Amino acid sequence: MLGSVNGKWHKCLPYVFLLVAALSRWPGLFPPNFSAFYGLAFCAGAFFPRHVKWWLPLGTLVATDIALVFYYHTFSAMQLVNYLGYGLIILLGTRFNQHSRFLGLLAGGILGAILFYLITNTAAWLANPEYTKDLAGWIVALTKGTTGYPTTLEFFRNTLLSGGLFTGLFAGALKLTEAAEPAEEPEKEPAEEPEGEAAPEEGKA
DSSP: OHHHHHHHHHHHHHHHHHHHHHHTTSTTTSOTTOOSHHHHHHHHHHHSOTTTTTHHHHHHHHHHHHHHHHHHSOOOTHHHHHHHHHHHHHHHHTTOOTTSOHHHHHHHHHHHHHHHHHHHHHHHHHHOTTSOSSHHHHHHHHHTOSTTSOOHHHHHHHHHHHHHHHHHHHHHHHHHTOOOOOOOOOOOOOOOOOOOOOOOOOOOO
16 A cells, blocks of 8 residues: 555656756745756656656756746846756756655765856856956856856855755655655466366277
């Protein structure tokens, strides 16, 4: 009975995670760059079925981006870089699976958040004329950021914390609710009924 309940929850949890990730982008709900999508993308790669692990999280991301465009009345080409970053997190997640140890999954989710930070801020460094196109300018892009905004390190802190938090929550929930698969027993072939012995032939007269 418990295994059956766990199996049903295990199938429903990906959709619960999609809803949580979508709600985490509600304007003002969380600090900037604090999002459940880092953990969702990683766990999608590690746990989701092959036919949905790419389009389900990325489709949810695109849908919430469209909603945010209507809210903010603006679209940035940097969102395309975000899609690349999340795609790489999903790809990283495919190196793991439901049999991976929890600490390994947690470390993978944190690594994915770090990759996202490096990719998006390197793209900002290349695109923003405020940064000098040298090593010093790249370091400024990774640490200080542009004037008038919180420092990039503050954004990175939120990315890292939310990546670790939601990866831990999602991976832990999926591993706890994973239905124990019963060992397959070899199928027994039905025993053949013994053929009746041929009656001895009567001697000919």
